[in-house]
Amino acid sequence: MELKAISSPVFQKSEPVLKSQNLQEDTSKAEASVTVKPTKEKLEKVISAMNDMLKPSQTSTKFVLHEKLNEYYVQIVDETTKEVVKEIPNKKFLDMYSEMIDFMGIFVDKKI
Numbered sequence: 001m002e003l004k005a006i007s008s009p010v011f012q013k014s015e016p017v018l019k020s021q022n023l024q025e026d027t028s029k030a031e032a033s034v035t036v037k038p039t040k041e042k043l044e045k046v047i048s049a050m051n052d053m054l055k056p057s058q059t060s061t062k063f064v065l066h067e068k069l070n071e072y073y074v075q076i077v078d079e080t081t082k083e084v085v086k087e088i089p090n091k092k093f094l095d096m097y098s099e100m101i102d103f104m105g106i107f108v109d110k111k112i
Contacts, residue, residue, distance in 0.1 A: 043072075059085060066091070068098040 038046075043063060051060045054076075062075040073094060076086045 064091075066094045066098070068102075069094060 047061055047063060054060055058079045060077050060079055062077055063072045064075055065072055071094070073091060074088045075084050076088075077083070078085050
């Protein structure tokens with residue numbers, strides 16, 4: 001008795017499709033890894049849209065620049081009391097992170 005390999009046209013046709021899907025996934029991963037900073041105009045449009053959405057809850061959003069890190073963080077402000085309800089990420093965390101960077105700079109940035 002002799003065994004013969006069975007080739008199915010379904011498997012042969014599906015292999016190129018899977019390879020092309022893998023290429024598409026690889027390109028989408030590569031595109032996702034490239035970060036583009038939004039322009040100030042785009043940020044303002046997004047912020048105004050978010051504020052319009054938050055009006056019924058009497059809150060608004062505010063983007064604040066952290067001076068040492070030169071990065072923005074979000075504040076959610078109660079409109080009636082003007083109190084900051086939440087910060088994303090927390091400003092204290094950003095302050096701690098910038099201090100850690102400064103501390104590590106003592107060992108790394110300076111020549112001995």
